Amino acid sequence: xxxxxxxGATPTILVLAWLAAPDRGSEWAAAWGMAxxxxxxxxxxxxxxxxxxxSIRAWCAEHPEVxxxxxxxxxxxGPHRLLAEILPKGHFLDYIAWLGAxxxxxxxxxxxxxxxxxxxxxxxxxxxxSPVVELGVPSVWGPVGGATRTxxxxxxxxxxxxxxxxxxxxxxxxxxxxxPSTRRTMRRADRVLVECRATLAVLPADVARRARIFNxxxxxxxxxxxxxxxxxxVLFPSTLHARKGPMLALEALxxxxxxxxxxxxxxxxxxxxxxxxxxxxxLEGRVRFLGRVSRRRCFELVREAGCVLFAGTNEDGxxxxxxxxxxxxxxxxxxxxxPAEIVxxxxxxxxxxxxxxxxxxxxxxxxxxxxxARFLARPPRASDPHLDQxxxxxxxxxxxxxxxxxxxxxxxxxxPAGVRPAEAALPGV
Numbered sequence: 001x002x003x004x005x006x007x008g009a010t011p012t013i014l015v016l017a018w019l020a021a022p023d024r025g026s027e028w029a030a031a032w033g034m035a036x037x038x039x040x041x042x043x044x045x046x047x048x049x050x051x052x053x054x055s056i057r058a059w060c061a062e063h064p065e066v067x068x069x070x071x072x073x074x075x076x077x078g079p080h081r082l083l084a085e086i087l088p089k090g091h092f093l094d095y096i097a098w099l100g101a102x103x104x105x106x107x108x109x110x111x112x113x114x115x116x117x118x119x120x121x122x123x124x125x126x127x128x129x130s131p132v133v134e135l136g137v138p139s140v141w142g143p144v145g146g147a148t149r150t151x152x153x154x155x156x157x158x159x160x161x162x163x164x165x166x167x168x169x170x171x172x173x174x175x176x177x178x179x180p181s182t183r184r185t186m187r188r189a190d191r192v193l194v195e196c197r198a199t200l201a202v203l204p205a206d207v208a209r210r211a212r213i214f215n216x217x218x219x220x221x222x223x224x225x226x227x228x229x230x231x232x233x234v235l236f237p238s239t240l241h242a243r244k245g246p247m248l249a250l251e252a253l254x255x256x257x258x259x260x261x262x263x264x265x266x267x268x269x270x271x272x273x274x275x276x277x278x279x280x281x282x283l284e285g286r287v288r289f290l291g292r293v294s295r296r297r298c299f300e301l302v303r304e305a306g307c308v309l310f311a312g313t314n315e316d317g318x319x320x321x322x323x324x325x326x327x328x329x330x331x332x333x334x335x336x337x338x339p340a341e342i343v344x345x346x347x348x349x350x351x352x353x354x355x356x357x358x359x360x361x362x363x364x365x366x367x368x369x370x371x372x373a374r375f376l377a378r379p380p381r382a383s384d385p386h387l388d389q390x391x392x393x394x395x396x397x398x399x400x401x402x403x404x405x406x407x408x409x410x411x412x413x414x415x416p417a418g419v420r421p422a423e424a425a426l427p428g429v
Contacts, residue, residue, distance in 0.1 A: 011042035011116040014109055016102050016132060018095055018122040021052045022059045026319035033219025034121040035068055037396045043067040045109055047102050050074050073102045095123055103131030110135040117404045126199050127177035133188035138403045141185055142193035143216045145316030146173060147202040148337040151358040154313050159273060162242030191403040195316040196338040214399060215338055217317040218346060218392035222326045227383040228303045233261035234372055235305035237298055237320045238312060240268030245311025245334060248364055250274055253283055255369020257376055265301055267292045302327045307375040310339055318342050325387035330380050332371040349386035
């Protein structure tokens with residue numbers, strides 16, 4: 001399939017990423033993986049926050065064969081900066097301001113470079129607009145997510161604070177998804193990608209029908225690490241937020257074999273609650289809180305753990321899960337939404353990826369405890385990756401190629417009067 005405008009020409013691809021770097025956390029890693037995959041098809045102009053530029057240039061200096069050029073874009077100053085620091089999830093204010101600046105830069109690049117494609121690789125939110133549809137070139141919006149919900153039976157593990165956060169989030173996201181600018185993005189994008197099936201249910205019906213599922217977490221990369229002898233501890237690498245399920249992990253420890261340790265290798269607002277519960281259960285001597293560790297140290301712990309536990313109750317992506325599978329670790333995963341789809345669709349060794357179906361908190365904890373016991377009793381001998389990332393990269397490239405050869409069709413910025421495509425129902429609170 002030809003993707004260039006003329007024979008021998010190297011296509012240029014604009015990738016809007018906000019956060020992207022080869023040496024940072026999940027959001028950076030997923031967008032960087034998208035840029036790396038796109039660079040197999042052509043020259044990538046990667047729009048990022050200025051603090052991402054140095055590490056990208058350092059990496060590119062060591063890999064000159066990979067045609068990625070970082071384009072630093074700074075969000076304009078304003079009161080949103082202060083609010084972004086003090087409000088819960090205030091970083092979205094900084095991100096929205098950055099999108100405005102990125103649109104101006106992207107327009108200039110589109111006029112000067114004549115790109116064949118514009119890809120939105122920034123925060124994957126189905127409820128926010130994207131400039132890529134305004135550049136006059138074929139566009140890919142996503143993969144986007146943000147629609148997965150905690151199963152009703154597992155709501156108690158969120159606690160009071162988590163339930164309030166959940167209600168407010170569903171209200172705000174549902175309303176934002178109906179903004180004209182967001183609806184315009186959904187309908188003008190040449191290719192709509194969603195991270196998991198749950199997102200299809202909240203898109204307008206006409207958009208959902210043409211959307212494709214691809215989880216960008218599958219493109220996350222890991223460094224080469226030597227295999228290590230596995231210990232008798234369970235690693236929980238996710239942040240300590242209620243929706244990540246750290247309380248399920250703690251309850252699962254009760255059903256794990258005696259002497260098993262649970263290591264929390266991150267930080268978050270749930271830590272005081274977890275510490276109190278560990279004391280109540282008499283498990284304080286078997287739980288370690290490491291706080292936030294470096295990305296490198298986390299990978300080393302993944303290599304050393306008896307298994308790695310993923311208990312997120314409303315996860316769309318799963319970068320840490322992909323990393324663990326690429327590092328060959330046995331994983332125990334709550335079989336819900338994005339993480340389950342990753343394991344089922346791209347896992348290559350079912351003996352090293354055990355899925356625990358959603359149920360009551362007690363039943364899930366018992367199932368996870370049994371899975372932990374299985375891995376500790378019979379540690380897998382294999383330490384090679386058990387995720388087919390090559391197939392994932394090829395699938396993503398195919399989606400980009402399809403969009404690149406699709407001639408852009410002029411569309412009105414607003415829907416004609418009296419014409420309104422069928423809408424998905426607004427998610428309830």
